[in-house]
Amino acid sequence: MTTTAGAHPELLDRRADYPILDRRTYLINNSLGAMHRETRRRLDDFADLWDSEGVVAWNTWFPEMMRVADLVGTVIGAAPGSTVLRANVADALASVASCFDLGGTARSKVVTTAADWPGSHYFWTEQVRRHGGELVVVPYDEGGISVSTDRIVDAIDDRTLLVSVSLVQFRTSALLDLAPVVEAAHRHGAVVVLDAYQAAGCLPVDMAAYDVDICVGGSVKFLCGGPGNGWLSVAPRLVETLRPAAVGWISHAEPFAFEWDDIRYADGIGRFAGGTPNVPAAYAAAPGYQAIVDIGIERIRERSQSLTQLLLDGALERGFDVRSPDDPNRRGGHVTIDPGNAKRVHDALIERKILVDYRPGGGIRIGPHFYNTTDECVEVLDAIAELAAS
Numbered sequence: 210m211t212t213t214a215g216a217h218p219e220l221l222d223r224r225a226d227y228p229i230l231d232r233r234t235y236l237i238n239n240s241l242g243a244m245h246r247e248t249r250r251r252l253d254d255f256a257d258l259w260d261s262e263g264v265v266a267w268n269t270w271f272p273e274m275m276r277v278a279d280l281v282g283t284v285i286g287a288a289p290g291s292t293v294l295r296a297n298v299a300d301a302l303a304s305v306a307s308c309f310d311l312g313g314t315a316r317s318k319v320v321t322t323a324a325d326w327p328g329s330h331y332f333w334t335e336q337v338r339r340h341g342g343e344l345v346v347v348p349y350d351e352g353g354i355s356v357s358t359d360r361i362v363d364a365i366d367d368r369t370l371l372v373s374v375s376l377v378q379f380r381t382s383a384l385l386d387l388a389p390v391v392e393a394a395h396r397h398g399a400v401v402v403l404d405a406y407q408a409a410g411c412l413p414v415d416m417a418a419y420d421v422d423i424c425v426g427g428s429v430k431f432l433c434g435g436p437g438n439g440w441l442s443v444a445p446r447l448v449e450t451l452r453p454a455a456v457g458w459i460s461h462a463e464p465f466a467f468e469w470d471d472i473r474y475a476d477g478i479g480r481f482a483g484g485t486p487n488v489p490a491a492y493a494a495a496p497g498y499q500a501i502v503d504i505g506i507e508r509i510r511e512r513s514q515s516l517t518q519l520l521l522d523g524a525l526e527r528g529f530d531v532r533s534p535d536d537p538n539r540r541g542g543h544v545t546i547d548p549g550n551a552k553r554v555h556d557a558l559i560e561r562k563i564l565v566d567y568r569p570g571g572g573i574r575i576g577p578h579f580y581n582t583t584d585e586c587v588e589v590l591d592a593i594a595e596l597a598a599s
């Protein structure tokens with residue numbers, strides 16, 4: 210198999226910013242993106258400030274949290290000032306769900322899909338179990354790679370309160386055709402909650418252009434931000450109408466007034482801030498986010514598509530079963546392949562310091578980022594072929 214450098218080979222100049230790339234064949238960016246070398250320095254900045262300023266450090270930390278949240282907002286096409294950092298997607302969803310009364314009205318249906326994140330499935334199942342309402346889970350199409358947009362649209366009706374879907378599916382990397390889903394949801398008066406976790410940082414996400422109501426995700430994958438920062442963005446046209454029950458003192462319009470009355474909500478996204486934020490996580494994440502913004506998501510997408518296509522074609526050439534869409538425009542940032550005995554092959558790859566992951570019902574997930582070389586993609590395919598045959 211002959212390989213080229215792939216799209217935008219100039220991005221390889223940035224490899225030195227991600228030290229692990231010297232020590233591992235790092236192809237698992239759909240699970241945990243590589244740490245940016247500036248992250249270590251930023252964590253020192255955080256510690257220095259705490260150590261030197263004590264409580265006065267909050268005067269720096271609070272504005273920094275908002276700046277970092279807006280960096281994520283830039284990546285997902287959210288309006289400035291409409292994104293807040295939360296612990297993770299589960300935490301962000303809890304905050305979102307607390308705005309709605311699932312059991313209270315004729316509008317009490319949540320539509321989601323079998324391809325969504327299991328944590329979100331557990332979440333909505335328990336919400337409905339405790340508070341009432343109905344959960345409709347649209348199944349996979351035959352073949353188990355994607356969920357048909359038509360079936361999601363058909364499941365949405367005038368009783369639908371929320372439509373909770375992933376832009377890129379975590380198992381197979383299938384990319385949802387979102388526009389018809391948003392159109393159907395809005396036609397029926399439902400709110401769209403988009404999980405853009407697997408998409409953010411590897412393909413263009415434009416919350417405003419999609420007219421999505423609420424967008425959630427986190428930082429450990431292609432954003433290279435590490436754990437501790439989930440994010441929640443709410444369309445400015447909607448946010449003032451939402452009254453979350455899962456609030457904390459920083460959700461208040463004047464947190465430092467320490468009022469005892471009913472909450473007076475902060476303006477805009479501030480009402481979703483909750484309690485004391487995870488400052489070190491935001492410090493750690495900023496260099497990863499900034500690199501994505503500086504490079505530009507279009508260039509990243511073009512490189513990602515060229516690398517995932519190379520992986521997909523190479524997998525087919527070697528006779529592996531491919532569990533991701535072959536159309537690059539219907540695919541996210543990883544390719545799932547099943548060479549047979551995927552779990553055993555995966556474990557052996559890790560021993561060889563070729564980092565990928567394994568998902569039951571899918572296979573081996575390989576998620577290159579802009580800093581991966583085509584040689585690394587060929588290396589993993591050759592290693593899989595050798596291990597699968599042994």
Ligand SMILES: Cc1ncc(COP(=O)(O)O)c(C=O)c1O
Pocket residue numbers: 296297298299300325326328375377378379404406407426427439
């Ligand atoms: C689509 C998607 N949503 C959510 C998550 C994670 O959710 P949480 O932030 O609650 O751990 C993942 C993967 O970790 C994912 O792939």
